[in-house]
Amino acid sequence: MNTEDNDHRLKKIYLQLLELSKGNLSTRIERSEKKDDIEALTALINMTTEEIKDSFLHQGYVNFHDSYRYAIQAILVLDTHFCIEDINKHTVQSLGYDNQYLFNKPFDTLLHKTSLITWKNTQNKLIKHETNEVSIQLDFKTKKGLLLPTYCHIIHFTNNTSFIGKTIITTFDIIQTRSLIENNLYQKIQNHLLQPKKTHKTFLQLSDIDKIRAAGEHIKSHLDEQLPSLRDMALTFGTNEFKLKKGFKELYGMTVFQFLKEERLKKAHIIVAHTEKSFKEIAKMVGFKSASHFSREFKNRYGYRPKALRTAKDLE
Known part of the structure; x- marks a missing residue:
């Protein structure tokens, strides 16, 4: 009506x-x-x-x-x-x-x-x-x-x-932001190619970026699952363990495991704020072993516990 x-x-x-x-x-x-x-x-x-x-x-x-x-x-x-x-x-x-x-x-x-x-x-x-x-x-x-x-x-x-x-x-895709990151990475690679005598080498190519991004999207879509070994994950996405580790540090500014925890906590924050699901249920949804483990990690990341966030939302 x-x-x-x-x-x-x-x-x-x-x-x-x-x-x-x-x-x-x-x-x-x-x-x-x-x-x-x-x-x-x-x-x-x-x-x-x-x-x-x-x-x-x-x-x-x-x-x-x-x-x-x-x-x-x-x-x-x-x-x-x-x-x-x-x-x-x-x-x-x-x-x-x-x-x-x-x-x-x-x-x-x-x-x-x-x-x-x-x-x-x-x-x-x-x-x-x-x-x-x-x-x-x-x-x-x-x-x-x-x-x-x-x-x-x-x-x-x-x-x-x-x-x-x-x-x-x-x-709501952040196209220019992602392009900026990838262009910066591209410049690093090109600078390295112009200075081959440096002892530190990076083997990332532009084609590797898509594989690493695909791995990141896969992680975000399977937050409730245990992360496979980095070797197995690298093989799944057509790269190797070194490039996977290096790529995550370059593209996301953190390790694979740090990325997983960050994405779990980001999703959990939204669920806590906008639903009435129990913390035990939320912990399971985003891959934490228990509600207490989830609560500790949540506080370490945001500075307050899930219960405090939900209480504040209820008072709005």
Whole structure:
């Protein structure tokens, strides 16, 4: 039902998305007690904001505010025919098209041919109501003919809200930040190649970066599982143990095991803050042996225990 209250909540969501589009990761949307599409979207945007901010902190940049300028935040609202109805300013800047060109265009006209099948399959699932919320990777094409790889979160509204039948696509991949890290690594490799007499050698090639990143994504997707030996993991991703160790230090600024613990604690922090799951259940979900072990590691990382975080959230 399109009530005044729902309109007010949607306005809050819109304002938060505008803040995100400007690189402001400090604000959040006030939660309500309702259980509907709007509240699900509110929770998603809050969690996404937390994830993006944690990603910046995770990279360990000293100049935190300068790293904001590298955030790419595209927001597209599609109508019931999956044509572009509204966009944010950064979408226009990122893709290079004029506003008038984008409005009422089918969304798939912005995609590179490598992503058309992925989008078509996703669109069919949305139409058939097999899902109404999904995350996928899509490659956009810019006006200049360049690829713009992104991770997209897609929500298709099916309940009786003012958004019924419409779709919101939000991209929050930190493309320029990742490119900056990889370019720095590339320069280190090139500098080494120009000075072959140095005793310290690095054998990383640009092709190794994709393998190491894939290993990192695998770890983040299997936080509840025990980490295999580094030798086995290296073989799985087509590299060797030395390159795996070296690559994680170069790309993520930490060892494989430090990366695993960091990602476990990042995910746990979000679950503690936004759910009522028991700490024992959360510990199991993110791969800690016990609730007490989880609580100790959590305090070491954040300076307070999970119970303190949840109590503070309850008092908001």
